[in-house]
Amino acid sequence: xxxxxxxxxxxxxxxxxxxxxxxxxxxxxxxxxxxxxxxxxxxxxxxxxxxxxxxxxxxxxxxxxxxxxxxxxxxxxxxxxxxxxxxxxxxxxxxxxxxxxxxxxxxxxxxxxxxxxxxxxxxxxxxxxxxxxxxxxxxxxxxxxxxxxxxxxxxxxxxxxxxxxxxxxxxxxxxxxxxxxxxxxxxxxxxxxxxxxxxxxxxxxxxxxxxxxxxxxxxxxxxxxxxxxxxxxxxxxxxxxxxxxxxxxxxxxxxxxxxxxxxxxxxxxxxxxxxxxxxxxxxxxxxxxxxxxxxxxxxxxxxxxxxxxxxxxxx
Amino acid sequence: xxxxxxxxxxxxxxxxxxxxxxxxxxxxxxxxxxxxxxxxxxxxxxxxxxxxxxxxxxxxxxxxxxxxxxxxxxxxxxxxxxxxxxxxxxxxxxxxxxxxxxxxxxxxxxxxxxxxxxxxxxxxxxxxxxxxxxxxxxxxxxxxxxxxxxxxxxxxxxxxxxxxxxxxxxxxxxxxxxxxxxxxxxxxxxxxxxxxxxxxxxxxxxxxxxxxxxxxxxxxxxxxxxxxxxxxxxxxxxxxxxxxxxxxx
Amino acid sequence: xxxxxxxxxxxxxxxxxxxxxxxxxxxxxxxxxxxxxxxxxxxxxxxxxxxxxxxxxxxxxxxxxxxxxxxxxxxxxxxxxxxxxxxxxxxxxxxxxxxxxxxxxxxxxxxxxxxxxxxxxxxxxxxxxxxxxxxxxxxxxxxxxxxxxxxxxxxxxxxxxxxxxxxxxxxxxxxxxxxxxxxxxxxxxxxxxxxxxxxxxxxxxxxxxxxxxxxxxxxxxxxxxxxxxxxxxxxxxxxxxxxxxxxxxxxxxxxxxxxxxxxxxxxxxxxxxxxxxxxxxxxxxxxxxxxxxxxxxxxxxxxxxxxxxxxxxxxxxxxxxxxxxxxxxxxxxxxxxxxxxxxxxxxxxxxxxxxxxxxxxxxxxxxxxxxxxxxxxxxxxxxxxxxxxxxxxxxxxxxxxxxxxxxxxxxxxxxxxxxxxxxxxxxxxxxxxx
Numbered sequence: 002x003x004x005x006x007x008x009x010x011x012x013x014x015x016x017x018x019x020x021x022x023x024x025x026x027x028x029x030x031x032x033x034x035x036x037x038x039x040x041x042x043x044x045x046x047x048x049x050x051x052x053x054x055x056x057x058x059x060x061x062x063x064x065x066x067x068x069x070x071x072x073x074x075x076x077x078x079x080x081x082x083x084x085x086x087x088x089x090x091x092x093x094x095x096x097x098x099x100x101x102x103x104x105x106x107x108x109x110x111x112x113x114x115x116x117x118x119x120x121x122x123x124x125x126x127x128x129x130x131x132x133x134x135x136x137x138x139x140x141x142x143x144x145x146x147x148x149x150x151x152x153x154x155x156x157x158x159x160x161x162x163x164x165x166x167x168x169x170x171x172x173x174x175x176x177x178x179x180x181x182x183x184x185x186x187x188x189x190x191x192x193x194x195x196x197x198x199x200x201x202x203x204x205x206x207x208x209x210x211x212x213x214x215x216x217x218x219x220x221x222x223x224x225x226x227x228x229x230x231x232x233x234x235x236x237x238x239x240x241x242x243x244x245x246x247x248x249x250x251x252x253x254x255x256x257x258x259x260x261x262x263x264x265x266x267x268x269x270x271x272x273x274x275x276x277x278x279x280x281x282x283x284x285x286x287x288x289x290x291x292x293x294x295x296x297x298x299x300x301x302x303x304x305x306x307x308x309x310x311x312x313x314x315x316x
Numbered sequence: 317x318x319x320x321x322x323x324x325x326x327x328x329x330x331x332x333x334x335x336x337x338x339x340x341x342x343x344x345x346x347x348x349x350x351x352x353x354x355x356x357x358x359x360x361x362x363x364x365x366x367x368x369x370x371x372x373x374x375x376x377x378x379x380x381x382x383x384x385x386x387x388x389x390x391x392x393x394x395x396x397x398x399x400x401x402x403x404x405x406x407x408x409x410x411x412x413x414x415x416x417x418x419x420x421x422x423x424x425x426x427x428x429x430x431x432x433x434x435x436x437x438x439x440x441x442x443x444x445x446x447x448x449x450x451x452x453x454x455x456x457x458x459x460x461x462x463x464x465x466x467x468x469x470x471x472x473x474x475x476x477x478x479x480x481x482x483x484x485x486x487x488x489x490x491x492x493x494x495x496x497x498x499x500x501x502x503x504x505x506x507x508x509x510x511x512x513x514x515x516x517x518x519x520x521x522x523x524x525x526x527x528x529x530x531x532x533x534x535x536x537x538x539x540x541x542x543x544x545x546x547x548x549x550x551x552x553x554x555x556x557x558x559x560x561x562x563x564x565x
Numbered sequence: 566x567x568x569x570x571x572x573x574x575x576x577x578x579x580x581x582x583x584x585x586x587x588x589x590x591x592x593x594x595x596x597x598x599x600x601x602x603x604x605x606x607x608x609x610x611x612x613x614x615x616x617x618x619x620x621x622x623x624x625x626x627x628x629x630x631x632x633x634x635x636x637x638x639x640x641x642x643x644x645x646x647x648x649x650x651x652x653x654x655x656x657x658x659x660x661x662x663x664x665x666x667x668x669x670x671x672x673x674x675x676x677x678x679x680x681x682x683x684x685x686x687x688x689x690x691x692x693x694x695x696x697x698x699x700x701x702x703x704x705x706x707x708x709x710x711x712x713x714x715x716x717x718x719x720x721x722x723x724x725x726x727x728x729x730x731x732x733x734x735x736x737x738x739x740x741x742x743x744x745x746x747x748x749x750x751x752x753x754x755x756x757x758x759x760x761x762x763x764x765x766x767x768x769x770x771x772x773x774x775x776x777x778x779x780x781x782x783x784x785x786x787x788x789x790x791x792x793x794x795x796x797x798x799x800x801x802x803x804x805x806x807x808x809x810x811x812x813x814x815x816x817x818x819x820x821x822x823x824x825x826x827x828x829x830x831x832x833x834x835x836x837x838x839x840x841x842x843x844x845x846x847x848x849x850x851x852x853x854x855x856x857x858x859x860x861x862x863x864x865x866x867x868x869x870x871x872x873x874x875x876x877x878x879x880x881x882x883x884x885x886x887x888x889x890x891x892x893x894x895x896x897x898x899x900x901x902x903x904x905x906x907x908x909x910x911x912x913x914x915x916x917x918x919x920x921x922x923x924x925x926x927x928x929x930x931x932x933x934x935x936x937x938x939x940x941x942x943x944x945x946x947x948x949x950x951x952x953x954x955x956x957x958x959x960x961x962x963x964x965x966x967x968x969x970x971x972x973x974x975x976x977x978x979x980x981x982x983x984x985x986x987x988x989x990x991x992x993x994x995x996x997x998x999x
Contacts, residue, residue, distance in 0.1 A: 037696055083882065090885045093637055096699070097838065098881045104831070105874030112868050112929075113936050221827075225707050232700050276718040285715050293711040299704035303697060304689045367786070389785040399786055407779045418776050421769050422788030428797055430770040480787055 008137055009254050015143055017250025018150035022205040023223070024230045024242040025157060026198030029170060032237040033194050035092055036084065039099035042224035043106040044199040047072050048206025049215045050110055053121040061124035069203040076199030080192045103220060111217045119215040146208050153204065154243075161239070170194065226253075229295040233302045249295055256291035318381035320345045320484050320514040321366060321397075326375030326385070328358075328365060328538075335361050336538040339375070343484075343531075348515045350525045353535035354558070359518045360402060362535065363488055366516075367399045368392040379484065394422070398482035402489045402518075404469045408462030412453050412472060415461050417444045419479035443479070450509060451475040467498040474505065484514045491521055503528060526550075534558070590846075594759070598752040602745055611744040617856045618751035619812050622758050624837045624848035626805035629762065631834075632842035633771065634798040635778030636691070637699045639830055640706025641806055646825030647682050647709075648675030648807025649814040650719065653726045656815075660732035667736040672754050672811040679807020683800045691795035694781060706830055713822045725821025728814070741815070751812050758805055763845055765801060774798050832859075835873070839880050841887025850888055868933045875925075901992035910984035914977035921974045923947060924966025930954065931963060 027041045048068050055064035079102065087094045122128075123142045130138035161167035169190065172179065206219075213219075226249065234245030263283045264270070270283050321343040328336040335358050343349045351359055364370045366377055368389040377385040384392050407415050417434070420443045426432070434440065448454045451471045456464065461472060470490060478485060490506060491499045503524055506515070519525045525532060526546050533543040534555050542552045549555055598618075602611050623645055630636040655674040659666045690701050713720040720726070731742045739746045765771045773794050776784050781791045814820045823829060832855065840851020858876075862869035884891050898904040927945060934943035934954035943954040952959045 037700075083878075086882050087885070090881075092696070094881055094885050096637070096696070097834075098878060100831075100834075101874055101878040101881055105871060105878060108868065108871035108874055112871060112933050115936065225703060228700055228703065232697075236696070278716055278719055281716045281718050289715060293708055296704045296708040296711070300689075300701060300708065303701045303704070304692070388790075390788055390790045393786055393788045401783075405780060405783050407776055407783065409779050410775065414772070418772060419787045421773065426769040428770050428773070428793060430765060430768045430797065430801075432769065433764070433767050434769050434772055435767065476783070476787065 004137060005258060008139070009258055010251070011139065011143075013251035013254035014247065015147050015150075015250070016254055017247035018147060018154070019205050019209055020227065020230050020250055021243050021246035022150055022153060023202050023227050024234070024246050025239060026201040027227060027231050028234070028237065028239055028242045030195055030198045031231065033170065034084070034095075034191055036095040036099065037228070037231075038195075038198075039096060039224070040079075040103040040106060040220075041099075041199070041202055042220040042227055043103045044072050044076060045202040045206040045209075045223065046110060046217070046220040047075070047106065048203025049121070049210035049219060050114060050119070050206075051203070052207030052210050053119045053215055056121070056124075065204075065207055068207045069200040072203035072206075073196040073200030077192045077196035079199075080195035084195070085188070085191075103224065107217060107220055114217065116217050119210075121210040121215040123211040142212060146212060149204070149208055153201070226295050229299040232299055249298070252294055252298075253291055256287050256294055259287040262286040318345070319343060319378075320347070320380060321516065322376075322378045323362075323366070324376045324378075326365060326372045326377060328361060328370065329373045334538065336365065336372075339538065339540060341533055341540055341543070343514060343516055345380075345514055346512065348510065348517070348528055348530045350529035350532045351516065351518050351535055352520070352522075352525055352532060357535045358538040359535055360488065361538075363399060363486060363518060366392075367397065367486065393480070393482070396482050397484040397486065398477045398480055399486035400473045400477040400488055400490060402492065404466075404473055406461045406469060406472050406476060409460060411458050411460055412464070413444060413448065413457040415472060416447050416475055416479050419476040420444055420447070423480040447475055447479050450478075451505065467494055467502070470494065470502065471505065474502075474509065478509050478513075482513075484516070485510055486516045488518050489520065490517065491519065491524055499524065591760075595756055598756055602748055608744055611748050613856070613860060615744065615748045615751050615816050616860070617853050618748070618755045619809050619816065620833075620836060620852035620856050621849045622755055622812065623806060623809035623833050624840065624852045625759060625762050626802050626809060627833045627837045628842055628845075628848045629765070629774075629798055629802040629805070631837060632847070633766065633778065634774040634795055636694060636795060636798070638702040639699055639827070639834070640702035640704075640709075641802070641833055642825050642827075642829035643686075643706055643709045644679035644683055644803040644806035645810035645813070645829065645833070646713075646820070646822075648679040648810030649820040649824045650726065650810075651675060651678035651807075652811035652814045653728050653820040654719075656728045656730065656733060657726075660729070665734055668730055668733045668741050668815065669736055669750055669753070671733075671815060672808045675811020675814070676804045676808040679810065680800060680804040682807075683803025687796050687799040687803065691792060691799050694777075694791075694795065703827075706825075706827060710822060710826045713825055720822060721820075723822065725819050727819045730815050730818055747816055751816065754808060754812060758808060759849070762801075762805060766845065770794070770797055835877055839877060839887055841889025841891075843886050844889040844893060847887050847889035854888065866930065866933070867937070868929060871929065872926075897992045897997040898988050901995045901997040903988040903991045903995075906988040906991070907981065907984045910977075910981040914974065914981050917970050917973035917977055920966050921970025924963050924968070924970050927952060927959065927963035928967055931959065 023041060023045055027038055030036065030038050030041070051068035051071055052061075052064045055067050083098055083102070084095055087098045123140070127140075127142040127145050129141050131141035131144045132139055159167075161171055230245045230249055231242060233249070234241030234243070262285055265286075270280055274280060319342050321341070323339050323341040326336060326339040327334065339362065341351075341362075351362065353359055361370070365372055365385070368384065368387055368391070372385050375385070376383060379392065379395055379397055382395065384395065384397075387395075407418065410418070417440060420440055421434075424437070424439050424443060426434075426437070426440065445454070448457055451474065453468065453471060453475065456468065461469065464472060470492075474487065474490060477487065487506065491502050494502060499521060506517075507528065515528075517525075517528065529546060531544065532546055532549045533540050534549065534552075535541075536558045541558060542549060542555045544552070601614055605611075605614075623641075626644075627638070627641050630638050630641065652671050652675040656668075656671055658664070659671075686705060690698065690705065714722060730747075731740045733741075735741075741747055741750060766774075773784065773789055776787075776789075777791045777794045784791050784794070810820075810824060813824065836851040836855040837848045838851065839854060840849065841847030858869070858873060862872060866872070880887060886894075895904060898907065926947065930945040930952075931954050934945070937943075945952040945954060945959075952962070
C-alpha cells in the first residue's frame with residue numbers, strides 16, 4: 002500500500018511536471034496574445050515524432066536538441082504567417098485557426114507515420130533501474146524526465162524574474178496592450194513567445210515519447226487535459242498553471258490505480274435488478290472514471306470560480 | 317420627497333488603492349446635476365458604481381429611495397435608471413432603427429418573447445419611430461450604426477439611453493470630441509429629451525456644464541469637495557484652486 | 566470573441582425582405598427538397614440527400630449559438646447524440662409495447678431530449694460567454710462522451726443501440742423501409758425546422774440574441790439579462806440538435822458513442838463555419854458542401870481528412886465569413902450592374918490558382934503514397950491524367966506547380982482586389998452599398 006502511494010506520487014509529480022512544461026507555454030501564449038492555442042498539444046506530438054525520427058537517424062541526444070528547435074521554428078512560422086493574418090478577424094478566428102491546425106497536424110502525422118504506436122526507445126545510457134522501492138524498480142529514465150522538467154522550470158523562473166525579456170513577458174501576462182504601448186516590437190515578441198512556447202511543448206514530447214506511447218492520437222488525448230490545467234490554474238497565471246498541473250497529474254495517477262467502486266464499498270446490488278443505469282454507476286471503478294475526472298474538475302471550477310485557482314483574467 | 321439618487325459614505329477600493337473615499341452625493345428628482353473634476357478623479361468610477369457596473373466596497377447607493385448598491389446593471393436599469401457611455405457603445409452591426417428598437421423592447425413589455433414577430437408590434441414601431449424623430453436620425457434609419465458619423469453615433473447613444481423611458485438619465489461626457497456646432501445641437505437635444513426627468517451628467521466642457529446644470533458637484537481624488545448651484549461653485553475658492561484654476565467662465 | 570461572427574454586415578433590416586426575392590428563395594428551397602430525389606433517382610443519391618438534410622438541421626441549430634448569439638461551442642454533439650439515443654430507445658419502446666406512435670413523430674422525442682438536457686446543463690454553461698463558454702462546452706462534451714462508455718445500459722457501450730424503424734406503425738401506407746421515404750421524412754423536418762429557426766430570428770428574443778452577440782455590456786443597460794438570453798438561445802439550439810440526432814438515428818437505425826463525440830462536434834463546427842455564420846442560409850450551404858466532401862473525397866483519396874483541414878484553415882484565414890459571405894459580397898455589384906467588371910480578373914486568377922491547387926494535391930498524394938509504402942505501384946489520377954508517384958518527373962511537376970503557381974496566383978489575386986475596388990466604388994456611386 003505504501004509502495005503504491007510512493008510510486009503513484011512519483012509518477013503523479015512526473016506527469017504533473019510534464020503537464021506544466023506544456024501548460025506554461027500555453028498560459029504565456031494565451032496571456033500575451035489572447036489566443037488559446039488549440040494546437041499546443043499537437044506541437045507536443047510533433048516533438049515526440051520528430052524526436053523519434055531523429056533519434057532513429059542520429060540518436061536520442063541530438064534529437065533532444067534538434068526536435069524542439071525544428072518545432073519552435075514551425076511555431077514561429079505559424080504565428081508569423083497564420084495567426085498574424087487572422088488576428089484582424091478577431092479571437093474566434095484565431096481560436097478556429099489553431100483548431101483547424103490541430104486537426105491538420107494530426108492528419109499529417111497519421112499520413113507520414115501511420116496510426117500505430119512508434120517504437121521510440123529509451124536511450125541505452127538511461128535504460129536501467131534508478132532505485133528500488135519496496136519491490137518495484139523505478140526506471141532511471143523517469144528520473145531523467147523529472148530532472149529535465151525541473152531544470153527547465155528553474156530556467157523559466159530565472160528568465161522571468163531576472164531578465165528584461167522576462168519582465169516584458171510578466172507585464173504582458175496581465176496587461177498585454179500596455180506592453181504594445183511601451184514601444185516593444187510586439188510582432189517580434191509574439192513570434193518569439195509562440196516559438197518558445199511550442200519548443201517547450203516539443204521538449205516535453207521528445208522526453209515523454211519513450212515513456213508514454215508515441216502515437217498519432219497523443220495530441221487528441223492530452224489536449225483537453227491541458228485546457229483543464231490552464232483553466233483550473235487560472236487563465237493568465239503561471240503559478241496557477243504549476244499547481245494545477247501537479248494537482249491534475251496526481252489526481253489522475255492516483256485515480257488510475259484505484260479499483261474501488263460503490264460496489265466494492267457497499268457490496269453488489271441485488272442481481273435481480275437487471276442491467277440499468279443504476280448498476281452501471283454502482284459498479285464503475287475509480288480507475289474507469291479516471292479519464293473523466295479532469296473534466297469534472299473543469300466544469301466545477303468554471304461554474305464556481307471562472308477565474309480559476311489563481312487567475313487574474315477571465316477571458 | 318425622496319431624492320432620485322443618494323450616495324452615502326461610499327468607498328471603492330481596487331486591491332489596496334482607494335479610488336473613491338467617503339463619497340456623499342444627493343441628486344433631487346427632476347434636477348439637472350453635473351459632476352465635474354480633473355482627470356482621474358473617479359468620475360467614471362462613480363458612474364459605474366451608480367449604474368451597477370462595479371459594487372461599492374462599503375457604503376450605500378439608493379435610487380428613488382430604494383437601495384441599488386449591489387444590484388446588477390440590468391436590475392438597476394429596470395428600476396428606471398439608464399446611462400450612456402464615454403466610448404460610444406452602440407450595436408455597430410445593426411441599423412439605427414434596430415438599435416433604438418432593441419432599446420424599447422423591454423420597456424414595451426416584450427421580455428424574452430420568442431413567439432411574436434418583432435416587425436408586427438405596432439407599439440414597438442411607434443415608439444421607435446418617435447425616438448428616432450426626437451434625435452433627428454429618421455433619415456438615417458437604415459444605415460448600420462457603425463457607419464454613422466461620430467456626432468451621429470453620440471446622438472444615437474443618447475437615443476438608446478432614453479429610449480427605455482427611464483426617469484433617471486446618466487450621460488458620460490456626451491459632447492466629447494464634438495465641434496462647437498455639434499455641441500450646441502447636442503445640448504439642445506439633451507435639454508429637450510430630459511425635460512421632466514432627472515439628469516446626471518459628467519462633462520469637461522464648462523460651457524455645457526454651466527449652461528445646462530441646476531446643481532454641480534466637484535469630484536477630486538475620489539471625494540466631493542463642493543456641491544451647489546453654478547454660482548456657488550464658480551465662487552468657491554477650493555474649487556478654483558483644485559480644478560477651475562485660471563479659467564474665465 | 567464577437568468580431569468574427571458580427572463582421573459581415575447584416576442586410577439592412579427595417580422591414581426585412583418581405584419581397585418577391587424573399588418568398589422566391591424559400592419557394593426554391595422547398596421545391597428543391599421535394600423535387601431533388603425525383604430528379605436524381607439512384608439509391609445512393611437518396612442516401613446522400615438524407616445525410617445532407619440531417620447535417621443541415623444540425624448546422625442550423627449550431628448557428629443559433631454561433632452566428633446568432635456569438636457562442637462558440639465545442640460540444641454541441643451532446644444534444645444531437647442524446648436526441649439520437651432517446652429516439653432509439655423510444656422507437657424500441659414503441660415497437661415493444663405496440664404504442665400508436667408513427668415514425669414521423671419520433672424526431673419530437675429527440676427534440677425533447679435535446680431540450681431537456683440543454684435546460685439542465687445550459688444555465689451554468691451560459692453564465693459567461695467567449696473562451697470560458699467554449700471551454701465549458703468542451704469539458705461537458707468530453708464528460709458526456711466518456712460517460713457513454715461507462716453507462717453501458719443506456720448507451721450500449723462501443724456497439725451502441727440498434728432499432729428497426731419499420732416496426733413502428735405505418736402512416737398513410739408508408740412504413741419508412743425504403744430510403745426515399747426516410748428522405749421525405751427528413752425533408753419534412755428540415756423545412757419545418759428551418760422555418761421555425763428563421764422565425765425565431767424575427768422575434769424579440771432573436772433580435773436580442775444578436776444584440777448580446779454584438780455588445781453584451783450594452784444589453785444590460787437596456788434592461789436585459791444577457792445570461793437569460795444566452796440560456797434561451799442554448800435551449801433552442803439543443804432542441805433542434807436533438808431533432809437532427811433523432812433523424813440520424815432513424816436513418817442509420819443505430820445510435821452509438823460517435824454521435825456524442827468530439828469528432829461530431831467538430832464536423833458541425835466545420836460545416837457551419839465553412840458555410841458562413843452571418844447569413845441564415847450559410848449553415849445549409851455548409852452542410853451540403855461538407856457532406857458532399859465527406860462522401861466524395863473519401864472515394865478519391867486516402868487522406869481526404871487532411872484536405873478537409875486545409876480547406877477549413879483556408880476559409881478561416883481568407884474567407885472567415887464563409888462561402889455564404891463570399892457569394893453575398895457580390896450582391897451590390899450585381900444590383901449595380903458592375904459585376905462584369907471583375908469577371909475578367911477572376912478568370913485570369915482562376916488559372917494559376919487551380920494549378921497551385923494541383924501542385925499541392927500532387928505533393929500530398931506523393932507523400933501519402935510513400936508513407937503507405939506502395940509508392941512504386943501508386944498512380945495519382947488528376948483530371949484523368951495519371952501521375953506515377955515514384956517518378957521524379959512527377960515530383961518536378963508538383964514542385965513547379967506548387968511554387969510557381971503560388972507566386973503567379975498571388976500576383977493575379979492582387980489584380981482581382983484592384984478590379985474589385987473599382988467595381989465597388991462604381992456600385993457605391995450608383996447608390997448600392999450592400
